[in-house]
Amino acid sequence: MYFLIISFGFLLAMRGARPAPLQKPVEGLKRIGREATDLFLTMSLILALGAFATAFGKSPLIAREYAILGPGLAAYLLSRYQKKTDVFFLAVMAGVFMISSERHGLVQGIFGAGVVSAGIALFQSCFLGLRYKLLFSHMPVSMRGWPNLCLLAGFISLVLWSLGSLVF
Amino acid sequence: MKLPESLFSRMFLAYLPFMVYPYGFFKAGVAALWIVLFLWITVAFFWFFRRFFPDRSLKCAFFLWLIVWAQAAWTLTKLPPYWIASVFFLAPVSFLEETAKPGHVRVFSREVPRYFFERVLAGTGFAGFVMLLALVREIGEKRLGMHLFEQPAGMFLVIAAVAFLWKNQPYRRRG
Numbered sequence: 001m002y003f004l005i006i007s008f009g010f011l012l013a014m015r016g017a018r019p020a021p022l023q024k025p026v027e028g029l030k031r032i033g034r035e036a037t038d039l040f041l042t043m044s045l046i047l048a049l050g051a052f053a054t055a056f057g058k059s060p061l062i063a064r065e066y067a068i069l070g071p072g073l074a075a076y077l078l079s080r081y082q083k084k085t086d087v088f089f090l091a092v093m094a095g096v097f098m099i100s101s102e103r104h105g106l107v108q109g110i111f112g113a114g115v116v117s118a119g120i121a122l123f124q125s126c127f128l129g130l131r132y133k134l135l136f137s138h139m140p141v142s143m144r145g146w147p148n149l150c151l152l153a154g155f156i157s158l159v160l161w162s163l164g165s166l167v168f
Numbered sequence: 169m170k171l172p173e174s175l176f177s178r179m180f181l182a183y184l185p186f187m188v189y190p191y192g193f194f195k196a197g198v199a200a201l202w203i204v205l206f207l208w209i210t211v212a213f214f215w216f217f218r219r220f221f222p223d224r225s226l227k228c229a230f231f232l233w234l235i236v237w238a239q240a241a242w243t244l245t246k247l248p249p250y251w252i253a254s255v256f257f258l259a260p261v262s263f264l265e266e267t268a269k270p271g272h273v274r275v276f277s278r279e280v281p282r283y284f285f286e287r288v289l290a291g292t293g294f295a296g297f298v299m300l301l302a303l304v305r306e307i308g309e310k311r312l313g314m315h316l317f318e319q320p321a322g323m324f325l326v327i328a329a330v331a332f333l334w335k336n337q338p339y340r341r342r343g
């Protein structure tokens with residue numbers, strides 16, 4: 001799950017609908033919070049719909065058989081309804097699939113959605129803060145762009161992993 | 169000739185969802201080859217049949233196509249659906265825009281070889297990139313026992329090095 005949080009956190013930070021503005025970090029943090037809440041609510045709603053579907057007759061078998069088609073369609077429709085980007089839809093789909101394949105029960109699933117959303121928000125906040133700090137540094141041209149962004153993502157990932165292993 | 173930065177961006181962004189798979193070198197290679205094959209099938213399908221879709225529903229059709237194939241791959245091989253995100257980043261998303269007018273490009277025009285060459289390059293580059301990183305991960309994690317490669321940080325640091333080399337590659341003139 002940690003790989004999913006970091007991967008899609010990075011993708012949403014780079015290719016999200018309304019990427020957090022670097023010039024105004026406070027505004028960016030608010031936006032990250034809103035996006036994470038949207039992600040959590042969308043994933044929770046799909047998990048709840050899945051739990052509702054499996055509660056009836058033969059549908060558990062069908063729901064297990066079509067573990068991607070149903071949640072995928074729901075994720076796409078909900079993302080379109082919210083006018084979110086394609087990366088948001090892909091993140092929701094991947095998150096729902098991973099949570100539903102790892103956890104059993106709706107409450108555990110919603111908890112998992114909360115962990116994924118909070119993790120993505122934390123990663124994006126750290127990423128935004130470090131990028132903001134780097135705006136005022138004299139970075140060599142050869143390091144600008146992807147090399148710099150990958151290094152930042154790597155260091156954040158390392159720190160969050162260490163903190164996580166200390167806490168849990 | 170200098171390899172374009174956009175090619176690296178595509179390969180890198182397509183690799184990120186792929187990173188979620190806990191696969192070793194062999195399985196990662198097979199999954200990457202499947203992604204590339206599927207990318208080429210998708211590109212060919214939408215190149216030849218996109219005119220049958222209304223402009224507004226093209227994007228919807230593309231994502232429905234991805235979801236259906238993700239379900240098919242899951243049913244047949246139990247491959248988790250993260251790979252469709254890789255296909256999405258490798259595919260030329262500009263053709264999904266409503267403003268793009270495909271009808272003006274004939275099927276047998278000069279643009280076809282160039283268009284497909286770029287897709288072939290992206291697919292081959294992605295497969296090579298994945299295999300390189302899978303090999304590094306395998307060696308770092310299993311042979312050298314580096315815990316850094318048990319988490320995304322190790323891969324990001326390797327990708328940073330690759331990105332640095334890619335960005336600063338020497339420009340060589342032809343002839």
